[in-house]
Amino acid sequence: MIVNGATTSGELRAHNRVRLLRAVHDCGATRTRSQLTRELKLARGTASVLVAGLAEDALLHEEPAPGPARGRPTQVPGPHPRGPVALAADIREDAWELAACELGGRVTVLGVRPHDGTPQDALGPLGEAVAGHARRLGPRLIGVGVALAGPIRHGGLVDIGHLGWRSVDVPALLGLADAEPPLAVGNDTALAALAEARRGRLRGVRVGVHLHVDFDLGGVLVLDGRAVPGASGTGAEFGHMPLGGSTRRCPCGAAGCWAMDVGANALLRHVGLAYGGGRGRAQAERVLATSEEAVTANATALGRGIAALVNAHDPEVVILSGHGVELRERAAGALMAACGPGLMAIRRDHPPRIEASALGWRGSLLGAMESVFDAFLTTEGLELWRKNHPDQARDTPDRQSVMHSTLAGESAP
Amino acid sequence: MIVNGATTSGELRAHNRVRLLRAVHDCGATRTRSQLTRELKLARGTASVLVAGLAEDALLHEEPAPGPARGRPTQVPGPHPRGPVALAADIREDAWELAACELGGRVTVLGVRPHDGTPQDALGPLGEAVAGHARRLGPRLIGVGVALAGPIRHGGLVDIGHLGWRSVDVPALLGLADAEPPLAVGNDTALAALAEARRGRLRGVRVGVHLHVDFDLGGVLVLDGRAVPGASGTGAEFGHMPLGGSTRRCPCGAAGCWAMDVGANALLRHVGLAYGGGRGRAQAERVLATSEEAVTANATALGRGIAALVNAHDPEVVILSGHGVELRERAAGALMAACGPGLMAIRRDHPPRIEASALGWRGSLLGAMESVFDAFLTTEGLELWRKNHPDQARDTPDRQSVMHSTLAGESAP
DNA sequence: GGCTTTTGTTCACGGCAAGAGCATAAGCTG
DNA sequence: CAGCTTATGCTCTTGCCGTGAACAAAAGCC
Structure with missing residues (x-):
C-alpha cells in the first residue's frame, strides 16, 4: 500500500491514523491491538493515543480479544457502531x-x-x-x-x-x-482486480494480471495492490488487443479483439445462438456445461492471449474470475497447450501461476x-x-441508549 | 514521485532531506533555494537547516543565483564538488x-x-x-x-x-x-522510458507507453514516473505480443511477435539482407533512408500495435525512441492509417499523442x-x-586546497 | 495466594517543523 | 548617492509528535 508521506509533525499524526485504520480494514478487523502495534512499529504509548483518538471520532471501537492468552488481555479494534x-x-x-x-x-x-x-x-x-x-x-x-x-x-x-x-x-x-x-x-x-489484490489471490503480489470473463472479456494489470486505471479511467481493456487469433469485427469498433473469442458471447456464437444482448446467461451456462467444443475454443483463445500478456508484463500470477474459473477447470489442457508455445523461452522455466479468483462473482x-x-x-x-462529526458524543460505547442505524435497516431482502 | 512516508519524527528529517535532494536533481540544479522552499512547502527556517546539513555532508553546494533580482539574492543548490x-x-x-x-x-x-x-x-x-x-x-x-x-x-x-x-x-x-x-x-x-519520464516527454505523465525501436522492438508502460518492471525484472517486452500481424517464428521462442515486424532486423529482412546478428546498423540506416516500401511496412506494423496498446492501457501519450523517431517522421501517414482503425471507437475522440522521444538514442x-x-x-x-563520509571536512567550499577528482579524470576521450 | 507474563497508561524527553522577528543584500527612486 | 522597498536567509521560541521507561492492570501458571 502506498501512502503519501508526511512532511510536518502535524501530518505525522494524520498519517499514522490512516496507517492504523488501513491495517484494521485490510486484516478484516481480526488483529489485536498489540499485534497492530508491532506490525506498524509503533510504541505502545503512541498506539494508545491513536486508538483513543480514533474511538473518540467514532472510527474505531475496541472489543475484548477472544481466547485465552498469557499476559494482560488485549483488545481487537473493529468498526464503530456509528462508524463509516x-x-x-x-x-x-x-x-x-x-x-x-x-x-x-x-x-x-x-x-x-x-x-x-x-x-x-x-x-x-x-x-x-x-x-x-x-x-x-x-x-x-x-x-x-x-x-x-x-x-x-x-x-x-x-x-x-x-x-x-x-x-x-x-x-x-x-x-x-x-x-x-x-x-x-x-x-x-x-474493481474485481482491486478486490483480489486486497482480499483475494493478488494479496501481496507486486505484479499480477487479472482477467474477468463475463459476456465480454476484461483484463488489467495489478501493481502493488492497485489496478492500473489508464489516463482517462478506461484502462482494464486487455480484451481489446488482438491476442486470440480472431479477425472478426468487434462492437467496440476495432477488429480481431481477444474479447471476441472468450466469454459468454463467444460461447453462444460458437453454437450458433443469438448473442450480444447480455440476455443469455442461462444459455451460456448450458453451453459451458455441455459443449466441449465451444469450451475448448474459448480456453484455447484464452491461453494464447495469456501467453502474450505474460511475455509483455512478466507477472507473478494470472488470476481468472467469472467464467474464467470454469474454463480453467473444464479445459485446463487446452488452455495450457495454447499458452505454452506462446511464451518466450525465458518465461518457460518459471511460468506464472494461473489461478482461479478467490472471490468469484463477488x-x-x-x-x-x-x-x-x-x-x-x-x-x-x-x-x-x-x-x-463535530464533537462526537465522547461515548464509551456501552452507553447504547442512542439508537444507531443498522446496516441493513428495514429494507434487507 | 512516490516516496515512502515517514512515521516517526526522526524519519521526518530524513524524508525531507530526500525530498529536497530529489527536487534539486529532477530540475537539473536550476531552481533557487527560495523556489525550492516554496515548491516543497517548507518554512524558510526549515530549508536553512536542511541545506546546511546537506552541504555539510558534501551532498549539496550552493552558488549565487545568476541574473538580477529584486530582494536579497538567493542561492542555487547544486552538486557538491566532492558529491555523489x-x-x-x-x-x-x-x-x-x-x-x-x-x-x-x-x-x-x-x-x-x-x-x-x-x-x-x-x-x-x-x-x-x-x-x-x-x-x-x-x-x-x-x-x-x-x-x-x-x-x-x-x-x-x-x-x-x-x-x-x-x-x-x-x-x-x-x-x-x-x-x-x-x-x-x-x-x-x-531505462529509456525512465529517462523520458524524468527528463523527457513523459515528465508529469501519469500513464504513458514508451516504445524503443533498435534492432529489436521494446515497449513498456510508464506509470507516475516509473517504468513497470515485471515481477522478475523482465517486463518491458511489449514487442513479444502478437500485435503486428506476423506469424513468423521469433528467436525469443514464441511466434508472431510484434518485434518481428518493426526494427532494424525487420528492415533488413524486408529487403532480403542478412540480419539477426546486430551487425547491420549502417545497412539498416540505408534501408531506412532509401526503401519506401520497407519503411511503410514497418510503420504499418508499428501503428497497428500502438492501437492495441492504446486500447488496453489508455495512455495519455505514446513515445517513440530509436528508429521509431525516423519511422514516425518518414511514414506518419502509414503509421496513423494503421493505428486509427485498430482503436476502439471511444478512443477516437481523444486519441493519445504519438510523439518522438526528447532524448533520442541517449x-x-x-x-x-x-x-x-x-x-x-x-x-x-x-x-x-x-x-x-564520517565527519566531513565541514568545508566552506572556497577552501579548494583539497584537490578533488574531476568526473572525466585523465581517461576522457 | 503469589509469581510470571503481557499489555495498557502515563509522563518526561528529545527531535522536528512552523512561524515570527530580525538581519541582510540586493534593486529602485529621486 | 542615500534612503526606501522587497525578497530572502538566519535565529529563536513554540507547539506537536513519537519514544521509551516506569508503573499499573489483568490474565495464566505453579
Whole structure:
C-alpha cells in the first residue's frame, strides 16, 4: 500500500491514523491491538493515543480479544457502531446487486434486482434504492461505488458495446450527479482486480494480471495492490488487443479483439445462438456445461492471449474470475497447450501461476467497496469525516441508549 | 514521485532531506533555494537547516543565483564538488558507451568502444574501464547502472535472442559481481522510458507507453514516473505480443511477435539482407533512408500495435525512441492509417499523442543514471552515504586546497 | 495466594517543523 | 548617492509528535 508521506509533525499524526485504520480494514478487523502495534512499529504509548483518538471520532471501537492468552488481555479494534459505511453496487448485463460495507470489510447485501438492459431500467431503480439508504445512513455514508461492465470515461460516461450503451451518463441516471455522497464509478474488471489484490489471490503480489470473463472479456494489470486505471479511467481493456487469433469485427469498433473469442458471447456464437444482448446467461451456462467444443475454443483463445500478456508484463500470477474459473477447470489442457508455445523461452522455466479468483462473482462488488474505502482512508478523507462529526458524543460505547442505524435497516431482502 | 512516508519524527528529517535532494536533481540544479522552499512547502527556517546539513555532508553546494533580482539574492543548490557520482553504461548490439553523472544530471562521457557482439568482448573491457573509474572516484561513486537490449532476469542474467546471448551473467563478466559498488543492470527500453519520464516527454505523465525501436522492438508502460518492471525484472517486452500481424517464428521462442515486424532486423529482412546478428546498423540506416516500401511496412506494423496498446492501457501519450523517431517522421501517414482503425471507437475522440522521444538514442544511458540515483535518493541511500563520509571536512567550499577528482579524470576521450 | 507474563497508561524527553522577528543584500527612486 | 522597498536567509521560541521507561492492570501458571 502506498501512502503519501508526511512532511510536518502535524501530518505525522494524520498519517499514522490512516496507517492504523488501513491495517484494521485490510486484516478484516481480526488483529489485536498489540499485534497492530508491532506490525506498524509503533510504541505502545503512541498506539494508545491513536486508538483513543480514533474511538473518540467514532472510527474505531475496541472489543475484548477472544481466547485465552498469557499476559494482560488485549483488545481487537473493529468498526464503530456509528462508524463509516460504504455503499456499493455491481451492475451486470441483466441485474444489479446493492450492498453496504463497514470498516473491516463486513458486507451486508441490501438488494438484488434484474433489469432489461436499458440504461433507464438498470440505473433508475438503483438510484432510488441508493438514495433511500443514504437518507437512512446520514453522515455515516462515506461514498458510493458502482461497478459496470464497460469502459468508463472521465466523470462517468459509460459505453457497453454489446448492450448498446453509448456515452450513458451513469451519475445523472442514478440521480447522484451532485458531490454528496461521493460517487465512484469503475470498470468491473478493474474493481474485481482491486478486490483480489486486497482480499483475494493478488494479496501481496507486486505484479499480477487479472482477467474477468463475463459476456465480454476484461483484463488489467495489478501493481502493488492497485489496478492500473489508464489516463482517462478506461484502462482494464486487455480484451481489446488482438491476442486470440480472431479477425472478426468487434462492437467496440476495432477488429480481431481477444474479447471476441472468450466469454459468454463467444460461447453462444460458437453454437450458433443469438448473442450480444447480455440476455443469455442461462444459455451460456448450458453451453459451458455441455459443449466441449465451444469450451475448448474459448480456453484455447484464452491461453494464447495469456501467453502474450505474460511475455509483455512478466507477472507473478494470472488470476481468472467469472467464467474464467470454469474454463480453467473444464479445459485446463487446452488452455495450457495454447499458452505454452506462446511464451518466450525465458518465461518457460518459471511460468506464472494461473489461478482461479478467490472471490468469484463477488469480486466487482467487493472492489467497488474497496474503492470507496481507498478514497476514505486518506488524510483528506479522515479530515472530512472529522469535520462532519463535530464533537462526537465522547461515548464509551456501552452507553447504547442512542439508537444507531443498522446496516441493513428495514429494507434487507 | 512516490516516496515512502515517514512515521516517526526522526524519519521526518530524513524524508525531507530526500525530498529536497530529489527536487534539486529532477530540475537539473536550476531552481533557487527560495523556489525550492516554496515548491516543497517548507518554512524558510526549515530549508536553512536542511541545506546546511546537506552541504555539510558534501551532498549539496550552493552558488549565487545568476541574473538580477529584486530582494536579497538567493542561492542555487547544486552538486557538491566532492558529491555523489553515478557511472552508467549503455551496451548496444555493436558498441558500448560509458559516462558519469553527478547530482542534477550533468553527464560526462568517459568512453565509447565498439565490440564484436560476444559477451566477452562486450563486457570485459567495459568492466575494466568501470573498475578504473571506480578506483579514481573512491567513495564518491554511488553505483553503476548498465542498460542492455534484452530481458534481464533476477540478478543480471541476460538473454538477447538475435545476438545469441543465453543466460549471460553480466555482473560476473563485468567483474563487478560483489556488492561494492552497487551494480544495477536494466533493460534498455525500460531505462529509456525512465529517462523520458524524468527528463523527457513523459515528465508529469501519469500513464504513458514508451516504445524503443533498435534492432529489436521494446515497449513498456510508464506509470507516475516509473517504468513497470515485471515481477522478475523482465517486463518491458511489449514487442513479444502478437500485435503486428506476423506469424513468423521469433528467436525469443514464441511466434508472431510484434518485434518481428518493426526494427532494424525487420528492415533488413524486408529487403532480403542478412540480419539477426546486430551487425547491420549502417545497412539498416540505408534501408531506412532509401526503401519506401520497407519503411511503410514497418510503420504499418508499428501503428497497428500502438492501437492495441492504446486500447488496453489508455495512455495519455505514446513515445517513440530509436528508429521509431525516423519511422514516425518518414511514414506518419502509414503509421496513423494503421493505428486509427485498430482503436476502439471511444478512443477516437481523444486519441493519445504519438510523439518522438526528447532524448533520442541517449535515453537508455540517461535512464541507467537515473536508476542509480533512484536507489541513492532514498532514506537508506543517504544514510549509507553519511556512514561512508564520517565527519566531513565541514568545508566552506572556497577552501579548494583539497584537490578533488574531476568526473572525466585523465581517461576522457 | 503469589509469581510470571503481557499489555495498557502515563509522563518526561528529545527531535522536528512552523512561524515570527530580525538581519541582510540586493534593486529602485529621486 | 542615500534612503526606501522587497525578497530572502538566519535565529529563536513554540507547539506537536513519537519514544521509551516506569508503573499499573489483568490474565495464566505453579
